[in-house]
Amino acid sequence: MASTTITPTRMVLNQLKGRLKTARRGHKLLKDKRDELMRQFMDIIKRNKELRTKVEEGLTGAYSSLQVASSIMSPEMLEQSLMYPRQSVELGMTYKNIMSVNVPIYSFRTKNDDPSEIYPYGFAQTSGELDDALEKLAVVFNDMLELAQVEKTMQLLAEEIEKTRRRVNALEYVMIPELETNIKYISMKLEENENATKVRLLKVKEMVLQDAHHYKQ
Amino acid sequence: MLKIAVIGGRETVMGFKALGLDVFPVSGADEARKVLRSATGEGSEYAIIYIEENLTRELGREIDKFKDVPTPAIILIPGREGSTGLGMNALRAAVERAVGTNILDE
Numbered sequence: 226m227a228s229t230t231i232t233p234t235r236m237v238l239n240q241l242k243g244r245l246k247t248a249r250r251g252h253k254l255l256k257d258k259r260d261e262l263m264r265q266f267m268d269i270i271k272r273n274k275e276l277r278t279k280v281e282e283g284l285t286g287a288y289s290s291l292q293v294a295s296s297i298m299s300p301e302m303l304e305q306s307l308m309y310p311r312q313s314v315e316l317g318m319t320y321k322n323i324m325s326v327n328v329p330i331y332s333f334r335t336k337n338d339d340p341s342e343i344y345p346y347g348f349a350q351t352s353g354e355l356d357d358a359l360e361k362l363a364v365v366f367n368d369m370l371e372l373a374q375v376e377k378t379m380q381l382l383a384e385e386i387e388k389t390r391r392r393v394n395a396l397e398y399v400m401i402p403e404l405e406t407n408i409k410y411i412s413m414k415l416e417e418n419e420n421a422t423k424v425r426l427l428k429v430k431e432m433v434l435q436d437a438h439h440y441k442q
Numbered sequence: 443m444l445k446i447a448v449i450g451g452r453e454t455v456m457g458f459k460a461l462g463l464d465v466f467p468v469s470g471a472d473e474a475r476k477v478l479r480s481a482t483g484e485g486s487e488y489a490i491i492y493i494e495e496n497l498t499r500e501l502g503r504e505i506d507k508f509k510d511v512p513t514p515a516i517i518l519i520p521g522r523e524g525s526t527g528l529g530m531n532a533l534r535a536a537v538e539r540a541v542g543t544n545i546l547d548e
Binding site: 263270273277281284287288291292304307308310311313314316318327328329331358359362363366369370372376379380381382384386 | 444445446461510512513517524533536537539540542
């Protein structure tokens with residue numbers, strides 16, 4: 226491990242102690258971040274699931290109305306009726322910051338606010354089922370827009386959670402234990418050196434005393 | 443101003459045309475891939491792309507590329523035949539990625 230390459234000096238020991246302190250604090254902060262992200266994520270996936278179910282149901286309904294309309298009208302007629310939309314959608318986007326993840330917020334404006342203005346055709350030649358289908362579609366579209374926002378938020382949060390979780394684990398299971406072993410290694414080495422020095426001094430003292438006084442202990 | 447695209451079979455996208463969205467009728471996965479590439483290309487104005495579920499089976503990699511970037515949002519919608527559960531599966535996969543285990547179906 227890394228302990229073979231470190232030099233057992235007091236300076237390195239102090240450096241490692243500083244790094245351990247930072248790593249511990251970082252670990253705690255990242256763990257808090259992960260927990261908070263997770264809490265938000267839970268709310269979002271719940272909402273996402275609801276919306277998806279709603280949108281899927283709504284779209285299926287709209288499609289079946291459209292199906293009925295297309296069986297009543299000729300395909301050319303149907304296509305012609307829908308070809309030139311009277312409605313247009315403008316989409317605006319801003320960002321919201323959730324725990325340093327930038328998630329999009331969509332806002333949209335339709336050109337025609339009047340809901341009865343969405344039909345891009347005259348009523349004389351088209352069937353009522355088509356009106357019905359378009360109305361359903363217009364309703365479900367609001368949910369679709371929210372779904373887009375929620376789903377994107379969910380994806381971005383999922384990525385951030387994964388990243389944070391990896392960091393927390395790397396700190397907890399690799400970085401901090403490694404620093405701890407290195408610190409232990411250095412302090413033991415230093416202690417050993419200290420003992421060696423002490424013994425050497427005692428020995429020297431003995432030799433000096435013997436030399437000066439011909440004194441034997 | 444940003445725009446919204448809908449990619450799918452002719453019958454699926456027809457209705458969205460009337461709502462004023464930009465629709466791209468496609469007949470197969472290859473065509474969908476082309477449209478998706480041009481809609482997500484450099485300088486594209488599309489912020490949301492709705493794509494029919496059954497076209498996405500072969501476009502997994504193309505779609506996954508955009509999972510970690512803020513725009514565009516690529517959202518699966520059911521096609522004419524009703525929901526195939528692919529959209530829910532994508533949700534499940536994301537949850538699994540974040541949490542490590544599936545907590546949706548309890």
